[in-house]
Amino acid sequence: MSWGKLQLAGIALAALVLGTVVGRVSGMTNASSISPGRDDSTLRKLDALEQQVRQLAANNRQAVQFASASTARAAAATAVQPPPLAATRAAISESGEELAAPTEEQIAAGDRLVALADAVIASGRLTADDRRSLRRALAASDPERREATILTLVRAMNEQRLQPTEPGPFF
Amino acid sequence: MQDGTLRRLLSVGIATAVLGAASWSVAGNRWPYPLSIDVSPGGWVEGQLGTVRNSADTSKYIGCSIDSYSWGSGVYCYAFDGANYKGCWHPDTRSNFSRMAMAVQALDGDALLQFVPAADGSCDMIIVNQASHWEPKQP
Numbered sequence: 001m002s003w004g005k006l007q008l009a010g011i012a013l014a015a016l017v018l019g020t021v022v023g024r025v026s027g028m029t030n031a032s033s034i035s036p037g038r039d040d041s042t043l044r045k046l047d048a049l050e051q052q053v054r055q056l057a058a059n060n061r062q063a064v065q066f067a068s069a070s071t072a073r074a075a076a077a078t079a080v081q082p083p084p085l086a087a088t089r090a091a092i093s094e095s096g097e098e099l100a101a102p103t104e105e106q107i108a109a110g111d112r113l114v115a116l117a118d119a120v121i122a123s124g125r126l127t128a129d130d131r132r133s134l135r136r137a138l139a140a141s142d143p144e145r146r147e148a149t150i151l152t153l154v155r156a157m158n159e160q161r162l163q164p165t166e167p168g169p170f171f
Numbered sequence: 172m173q174d175g176t177l178r179r180l181l182s183v184g185i186a187t188a189v190l191g192a193a194s195w196s197v198a199g200n201r202w203p204y205p206l207s208i209d210v211s212p213g214g215w216v217e218g219q220l221g222t223v224r225n226s227a228d229t230s231k232y233i234g235c236s237i238d239s240y241s242w243g244s245g246v247y248c249y250a251f252d253g254a255n256y257k258g259c260w261h262p263d264t265r266s267n268f269s270r271m272a273m274a275v276q277a278l279d280g281d282a283l284l285q286f287v288p289a290a291d292g293s294c295d296m297i298i299v300n301q302a303s304h305w306e307p308k309q310p
Binding site for chain 2: 065104123138139143146151152153154155157160163164167168169170171
């Protein structure tokens with residue numbers, strides 16, 4: 001229900017009230033002008049109209065509330081959401097839980113990865129074969145040593161102790 | 172001076188002016204940006220992909236990759252100037268991984284790339300710039 005319609009209904013109600021009051025006042029002075037039956041009918045109409053206006057006002061309030069809720073929902077939908085990974089980590093952090101501890105297989109694979117990286121750095125050259133071996137070892141390793149080993153290899157290259165034999169991605 | 176010679180000189184002058192104006196009107200700024208690797212700690216690595224690719228030295232290169240594996244992801248930027256290699260690996264365990272990945276995703280064959288490896292080998296900074304003044308890669 002629009003505000004304009006509500007205003008019109010309000011004006012109509014005010015006119016009826018005014019008309020009734022005027023009618024009653026004139027009835028006091030001239031009893032024959034409004035019969036008792038006609039007066040009751042006008043009051044019933046007035047009551048009905050008043051109810052209608054109250055209902056319209058209630059509907060209007062609901063519409064305004066609904067519009068506010070829709071706007072809030074739309075704003076929430078367009079807000080930048082954190083990436084799933086960050087959200088997961090935040091949830092883990094908040095709950096106080098730790099990530100799963102590495103398995104014995106992962107620890108053994110991590111040992112092999114570190115040994116392999118040490119050998120590659122000692123050779124001074126990162127070949128295509130080394131990259132393939134490192135890829136396999138990385139996949140089997142535990143996450144902590146995986147990250148530490150990659151960064152160790154990068155540091156060795158930045159310090160010119162290790163040089164790749166061909167261009168391309170790290171692995 | 173004879174009339175014929177004067178007329179010929181005049182036509183050559185007009186043709187030169189027209190050609191000059193035409194070439195001036197199509198030329199924007201063209202700024203080469205060769206590869207530079209500062210090997211000192213915290214040193215920048217930078218180069219425009221077209222300039223590096225088109226340089227006479229065929230050993231030089233610069234680039235980035237976004238690596239996604241079953242065990243995780245990382246952004247890797249690297250460069251080699253024929254003598255020095257420098258790179259940085261930014262794993263997805265770092266809080267600002269998504270920002271680094273966003274920069275690398277903007278990289279194309281004609282972009283300027285700048286990055287700074289941190290002391291631990293991760294990336295302190297990645298800048299990708301696209302602009303009209305960079306030269307395209309030649310075959």
